[in-house]
Amino acid sequence: METTLLSGKVFAAQLKEEAKRKVEMLQEKYGVTPGLAVIIVGEDPASKVYVANKEKGCHETGIYSEVIRMPEDTDKETLLAEIDRLNHDAKIHGILVQLPLPKQIRSAEAEILEAISPLKDVDGFHPINVGNLSIGKDALVPCTPHGCIRMLEMAGIKVAGKHAVIIGRSNIVGKPMAQLLLSRNATVTVCHSRTENLADITRQADILVAAVGRPYFVTADMVKQGAVVIDVGINRLESKKLVGDVDFESVAPIAGAITPVPGGVGLLTIAMLMQNTVFAAELQIK
Numbered sequence: 001m002e003t004t005l006l007s008g009k010v011f012a013a014q015l016k017e018e019a020k021r022k023v024e025m026l027q028e029k030y031g032v033t034p035g036l037a038v039i040i041v042g043e044d045p046a047s048k049v050y051v052a053n054k055e056k057g058c059h060e061t062g063i064y065s066e067v068i069r070m071p072e073d074t075d076k077e078t079l080l081a082e083i084d085r086l087n088h089d090a091k092i093h094g095i096l097v098q099l100p101l102p103k104q105i106r107s108a109e110a111e112i113l114e115a116i117s118p119l120k121d122v123d124g125f126h127p128i129n130v131g132n133l134s135i136g137k138d139a140l141v142p143c144t145p146h147g148c149i150r151m152l153e154m155a156g157i158k159v160a161g162k163h164a165v166i167i168g169r170s171n172i173v174g175k176p177m178a179q180l181l182l183s184r185n186a187t188v189t190v191c192h193s194r195t196e197n198l199a200d201i202t203r204q205a206d207i208l209v210a211a212v213g214r215p216y217f218v219t220a221d222m223v224k225q226g227a228v229v230i231d232v233g234i235n236r237l238e239s240k241k242l243v244g245d246v247d248f249e250s251v252a253p254i255a256g257a258i259t260p261v262p263g264g265v266g267l268l269t270i271a272m273l274m275q276n277t278v279f280a281a282e283l284q285i286k
């Protein structure tokens with residue numbers, strides 16, 4: 001059986017095209033251009049790359065973009081005041097605080113993220129959005145798992161009735177991925193660092209999602225023939241090479257479909273941020 005390569009590039013382009021069309025529709029119908037503000041505190045090099053990609057995504061889709069660069073030693077009150085200003089700025093429909101935050105304010109991360117208006121919370125980290133997702137109400141959903149679900153839809157991969165196994169239970173990826181798959185009628189198992197007999201469980205997966213943060217963690221013996229394998233991991237090796245959580249070389253021949261790294265889920269995440277910004281604007285117009 002042929003393995004399908006699920007190219008992030010192809011699906012991200014479709015998601016951005018769809019976002020662009022919706023931006024044009026909102027401009028025509030309501031005279032509103034969706035706006036995204038990204039706050040970056042300090043000089044984390046990886047964050048700078050992500051922020052540049054987000055700006056590019058806005059440019060491509062016609063979303064108004066603001067990047068607010070704050071110094072490394074910014075205190076909590078100053079950051080909260082900036083979020084408050086953006087919460088009241090009519091040009092801005094989505095607010096994102098780039099993580100990780102510098103050390104002196106890292107312990108206040110939850111308070112800072114909760115200060116973002118739930119209607120502008122395009123990362124979907126606010127407890128209101130987390131709660132709405134879990135009870136099946138309209139919610140802004142974290143971009144990475146949301147992008148994975150949209151990719152499955154676009155690829156025509158059936159989810160209902162399938163056994164989906166997720167490795168990882170973070171608030172950013174694992175848990176919302178579980179909610180999204182459950183809401184689409186998959187039978188969902190969430191594995192984590194304390195799971196026993198992990199390979200026995202992953203071998204039962206029709207859809208296997210790896211969000212662990214360990215290079216080459218998922219090996220061929222952990223995957224059922226024909227499974228759909230979604231690799232969320234982004235790991236930088238000492239050699240600077242970027243690899244996922246899945247040992248692509250050995251797993252790809254067994255999988256029915258698989259996402260590569262790079263060129264997979266990472267691209268979907270950015271595209272989904274554009275979609276979330278448009279959706280946030282729609283919610284605010286309502």
Ligand code: NAD
Pocket residue numbers: 144167168169170171172173174191192193194195198211212213214232233234235265266267269
């Ligand atoms: P995290 O560190 O918050 O969570 C990792 C999870 O893996 C935890 O829930 C932990 O229980 C589980 N885990 C750790 N060791 C395990 C083991 N031995 N067996 C089973 N489970 C184990 O990480 P995260 O934020 O969820 O990110 C996971 C990976 O996804 C990272 O590589 C990150 O860089 C990447 N990521 C990619 C994107 C993207 O856009 N593609 C977005 C977010 C995160």
